[in-house]
Amino acid sequence: MSDAEPPVIKRRHVAAAVAGNALEFYDFTTYSFFSASIGQAFFPSGHGGLSQTEYGSLMLSLGTFGAGFLLRPLGGLLIGHYADRVGRRPAMLISFSLMGIAILALAFIPSYSSIGLAAPLLAIAARMTQGFALGGEVGPTTAYLVESAPVNLRGLYASWQSASQSLAAMTGGTVGFLLALTLSSGDLKVWGWRIAFALGAMTLPFGLYIRASLPETLHAPDHLPEYELQGTGLLQIVRDHARPILLGLMILTGGTVATYVLNYMTTFAQTNLKMAASPSFAATLVNGLVGLIASLAGGWLSDVFGRRWLMIVPRVLFFVAAYPVFVLIVDQRSTIALLAGTAVLSILLNVSTGAFYVGFTELLPKRVRGVVFATVYATAISVFGGTTQIFVAWLMHVTGNNLAMSWYLMFATAICLIAMFMMEETAPVRAAKP
Numbered sequence: 001m002s003d004a005e006p007p008v009i010k011r012r013h014v015a016a017a018v019a020g021n022a023l024e025f026y027d028f029t030t031y032s033f034f035s036a037s038i039g040q041a042f043f044p045s046g047h048g049g050l051s052q053t054e055y056g057s058l059m060l061s062l063g064t065f066g067a068g069f070l071l072r073p074l075g076g077l078l079i080g081h082y083a084d085r086v087g088r089r090p091a092m093l094i095s096f097s098l099m100g101i102a103i104l105a106l107a108f109i110p111s112y113s114s115i116g117l118a119a120p121l122l123a124i125a126a127r128m129t130q131g132f133a134l135g136g137e138v139g140p141t142t143a144y145l146v147e148s149a150p151v152n153l154r155g156l157y158a159s160w161q162s163a164s165q166s167l168a169a170m171t172g173g174t175v176g177f178l179l180a181l182t183l184s185s186g187d188l189k190v191w192g193w194r195i196a197f198a199l200g201a202m203t204l205p206f207g208l209y210i211r212a213s214l215p216e217t218l219h220a221p222d223h224l225p226e227y228e229l230q231g232t233g234l235l236q237i238v239r240d241h242a243r244p245i246l247l248g249l250m251i252l253t254g255g256t257v258a259t260y261v262l263n264y265m266t267t268f269a270q271t272n273l274k275m276a277a278s279p280s281f282a283a284t285l286v287n288g289l290v291g292l293i294a295s296l297a298g299g300w301l302s303d304v305f306g307r308r309w310l311m312i313v314p315r316v317l318f319f320v321a322a323y324p325v326f327v328l329i330v331d332q333r334s335t336i337a338l339l340a341g342t343a344v345l346s347i348l349l350n351v352s353t354g355a356f357y358v359g360f361t362e363l364l365p366k367r368v369r370g371v372v373f374a375t376v377y378a379t380a381i382s383v384f385g386g387t388t389q390i391f392v393a394w395l396m397h398v399t400g401n402n403l404a405m406s407w408y409l410m411f412a413t414a415i416c417l418i419a420m421f422m423m424e425e426t427a428p429v430r431a432a433k434p
Contacts, residue, residue: 017145018161025165062390066389068128071129071135072131079136080136106197135378155354155358163295166287166294172196256380257413291347295351321345325341352420
């Protein structure tokens with residue numbers, strides 16, 4: 001391992017990487033918040049529409065949301081490989097540019113009533129572009145955060161990856177909450193949701209500017225273990241890293257299902273519990289705020305105490321709390337129950353996730369870190385992120401039970417916990433002890 005020190009990475013550089021990631025996830029989370037309204041714009045129900053019922057319209061909208069996940073593995077493979085070969089910064093610029101194009105498209109695509117079948121087709125194309133971009137976003141960004149961090153703060157730096165997603169949820173929830181307060185229910189459904197996407201599109205020039213200023217970390221020493229690789233072909237990479245890849249997929253399965261269930265709470269509260277829009281969006285705001293704090297706490301605590309148990313203990317508590325929390329929310333149907341339940345689950349989930357990102361990254365050698373992390377993450381998100389919301393909506397519909405969503409959440413969390421118990425400890429503070 002080289003004794004040379006990595007170049008000094010200023011806090012504003014880390015902030016730039018995190019801000020770009022948050023801006024990209026803002027659009028993805030905003031779609032889930034407004035899925036019902038988007039469904040009526042592109043897949044209207046009733047006479048002359050693409051669906052005969054509001055449920056059918058919602059399912060088509062969620063299906064379009066799921067289409068955004070189809071190209072994620074391809075984006076992770078291509079952009080992640082580019083990040084390992086050329087650099088983290090150019091890879092992050094590519095993903096951000098593609099996301100900006102897709103955001104603009106969603107903000108201004110005319111509705112089905114204006115251009116007919118072209119509207120849903122264009123919306124699906126925009127969603128798939130977003131998926132490709134986000135598939136290649138997480139790997140290079142997480143690699144950059146870990147490579148730019150001091151050895152004793154790698155957990156805190158990497159946890160900004162998870163925290164930035166919570167920041168995006170909080171921002172999206174704030175925008176949705178303010179729109180719900182200032183616009184009538186009809187205006188919010190017809191055109192108000194477009195404002196949220198347009199606000200995201202306005203950040204494109206700023207995001208490109210700050211990312212272009214990032215110093216490159218690919219060729220700098222980062223004091224992480226390096227391994228002798230037999231080759232860099234895809235099959236060889238999978239053979240060399242089969243165990244961490246499998247464990248990463250299992251853990252990200254549980255994390256993905258949990259994340260998208262919590263993001264679905266806004267739509268769940270409105271469509272299933274028949275709650276008003278304002279408290280529904282407030283749940284998203286709370287989810288983002290406590291998730292932001294909990295992610296950073298998890299990353300920092302993993303630097304102090306180690307990664308493994310910081311992943312396991314909060315996720316066990318999450319598993320235990322999931323069903324009682326949903327019983328409380330469904331029975332009470334009150335703002336307090338919705339906000340408190342969402343906050344508890346978000347804290348436990350994000351403390352665990354904040355420790356996982358750095359633990360998984362530390363298992364991977366630098367020469368394949370971008371492509372492995374990106375592809376594993378994108379594959380898990382593609383399969384379960386793209387199906388979770390439509391599956392739980394279907395499950396509650398066919399069972400007639402609003403608690404059915406918690407069953408799926410607990411099943412996915414159990415899979416996640418099995419893998420977490422099999423993870424190795426990678427924190428320097430633990431490795432240094434006899």
